[in-house]
Amino acid sequence: QVQLVESGGGLVQAGGSLRLSCAASGRTFSPYVMGWFRQVPGKERKLVASIHWSSGSIYYEDSVKGRFTISRDNAKNTVYLQMNSLKPEDTAAYYCAVSRNIQGWRTRNPSDFGSWGQGTQVTVSS
Numbered sequence: 001q002v003q004l005v006e007s008g009g010g011l012v013q014a015g016g017s018l019r020l021s022c023a024a025s026g027r028t029f030s031p032y033v034m035g036w037f038r039q040v041p042g043k044e045r046k047l048v049a050s051i052h053w054s055s056g057s058i059y060y061e062d063s064v065k066g067r068f069t070i071s072r073d074n075a076k077n078t079v080y081l082q083m084n085s086l087k088p089e090d091t092a093a094y095y096c097a098v099s100r101n102i103q104g105w106r107t108r109n110p111s112d113f114g115s116w117g118q119g120t121q122v123t124v125s126s
Contacts, residue, residue, distance in 0.1 A: 002029050002115040003025050006096050006118065007022075008120060011043070011123045014086060014087055014088055019083070020080065020122075022078060022080070029077055029098075034053060034072065034098050035051050037053075038066040038077070040093075047093075047110070051109065052105055064083075067084050068082065068084070069081070069082040069084075097114075099114065112119065
């Protein structure tokens with residue numbers, strides 16, 4: 001069982017920055033990829049960034065390229081999402097997730113991620 005605990009969300013003005021953290025614990029923590037998803041009410045959860053745990057390869061969704069940076073600290077089993085130049089449309093609940101197989105990296109589909117954090121709200125005011 002893997003436990004994921006997110007932190008760092010909050011309210012920020014447009015153009016501001018936030019840094020999300022996701023700390024993983026559990027005896028079975030063996031990620032293939034970790035990702036950050038976001039979800040607004042009435043819409044599907046969508047991957048915004050992911051990192052291949054062993055190689056460090058990274059994926060960004062187009063709307064966040066150049067503004068968000070995903071990183072990891074293998075020793076701390078922690079993944080971060082630095083969000084700069086935030087826009088009102090970035091407002092969402094953000095979730096970190098772990099996939100233990102290549103499908104999570106290939107498909108970027110929430111159904112291929114088996115462990116999830118509780119979510120942290122990010123609100124960007126205009």
